[in-house]
Amino acid sequence: MRAMVLERSGAPLSFVERPDPRPTDGEVRVRVAACGVCRTDLHVVDGELPNPKLPLIPGHEIVGRIDMVGERVAALGIGRRVGVPWLGQTCGRCRFCRNGQENLCDRPLFTGYTRDGGYATHVIADARYVFPLPERGDDVATAPLLCAGLIGWRSLQIAGDGKKLGLYGFGAAAHIIAQVARWQGREIFAFTRTGDNAGQAFAKKLGACWTGSSDDTPPEPLDCAIIYAPVGALVPAALRAVRKGGRVVCAGIHMSDIPSFPYEILWHERELKSVANLTRQDGEDFFTIVPKVGIKTETTAYPLRRANEALADLRAGRLHGAAVLVP
Ligand SMILES: [Zn+2]
Ligand SMILES: [Zn+2]
Numbered sequence: 390m391r392a393m394v395l396e397r398s399g400a401p402l403s404f405v406e407r408p409d410p411r412p413t414d415g416e417v418r419v420r421v422a423a424c425g426v427c428r429t430d431l432h433v434v435d436g437e438l439p440n441p442k443l444p445l446i447p448g449h450e451i452v453g454r455i456d457m458v459g460e461r462v463a464a465l466g467i468g469r470r471v472g473v474p475w476l477g478q479t480c481g482r483c484r485f486c487r488n489g490q491e492n493l494c495d496r497p498l499f500t501g502y503t504r505d506g507g508y509a510t511h512v513i514a515d516a517r518y519v520f521p522l523p524e525r526g527d528d529v530a531t532a533p534l535l536c537a538g539l540i541g542w543r544s545l546q547i548a549g550d551g552k553k554l555g556l557y558g559f560g561a562a563a564h565i566i567a568q569v570a571r572w573q574g575r576e577i578f579a580f581t582r583t584g585d586n587a588g589q590a591f592a593k594k595l596g597a598c599w600t601g602s603s604d605d606t607p608p609e610p611l612d613c614a615i616i617y618a619p620v621g622a623l624v625p626a627a628l629r630a631v632r633k634g635g636r637v638v639c640a641g642i643h644m645s646d647i648p649s650f651p652y653e654i655l656w657h658e659r660e661l662k663s664v665a666n667l668t669r670q671d672g673e674d675f676f677t678i679v680p681k682v683g684i685k686t687e688t689t690a691y692p693l694r695r696a697n698e699a700l701a702d703l704r705a706g707r708l709h710g711a712a713v714l715v716p
Pocket of ligand 2: 427430449475
């Protein structure tokens with residue numbers, strides 16, 4: 390197999406060739422057709438998340454076909470088109486797993502963080518955490534759904550059903566969730582970095598009724614807001630933008646420190662919540678609505694060997710939509 394490998398935090402990924410991995414009991418091997426580049430990959434590569442597996446193959450937005458099956462895998466056969474998400478494995482026994490909150494499992498494994506991921510030609514996955522995908526479909530266009538779409542979906546659910554929805558940071562997740570929210574009949578208020586006219590035009594194209602920069606006040610109070618950008622200063626900005634009883638959801642795994650803010654912008658029963666990981670149920674729900682919404686993703690494909698360039702473009706905010714690696 391060929392892969393892009395992180396040897397130590399902060400170092401560029403290096404291209405390596407290794408013997409093909411073999412699935413053990415309960416595992417499948419997926420021949421990767423496309424793997425999206427998620428902001429979480431940046432946090433992993435930059436050492437902002439603790440204790441990654443090292444050396445590590447990053448990547449957790451994987452689309453491909455099963456090409457080898459281990460013992461005791463009944464449900465999935467060779468040739469099946471599947472997606473491999475961030476949630477790689479859970480313990481099934483902790484209080485969270487037993488309570489329908491496997492996203493909060495005490496002993497989880499995460500694809501492309503604590504187990505090898507999809508910046509490669511092949512990946513091994515626990516068969517129970519793999520999502521079957523429709524036989525036909527564009528692999529590159531599907532890859533961003535595996536995290537930007539799924540975590541975006543979970544954050545939208547947690548934001549509640551308010552009509553007026555603010556989205557802070559209009560990247561891979563927001564461009565998918567804007568389409569879902571429009572389909573649900575919501576109004577989208579898109580906030581980008583100051584001066585990001587291209588980002589605001591992109592949001593308008595996807596149906597945003599208003600766009601502005603993140604310190605702008607929207608024309609009317611919002612019911613809820615989701616923060617996708619990893620910028621703590623957006624938390625007080627979003628709290629100021631929502632109405633009494635409104636909710637602000639932080640959708641990222643890592644954020645810069647939140648500056649102190651006056652209590653009055655949280656008062657009146659405003660709520661602030663974070664979203665962590667996903668459950669398999671989120672995946673089932675989300676992939677059921679994907680064809681109904683007719684989600685179209687905007688992607689830029691990079692050859693696997695140019696993964697460092699894709700990460701740099703994401704870091705610099707040069708992308709609209711999502712970067713996807715193709716082996
Ligand atoms: Zn657990
Ligand atoms: Zn992700």
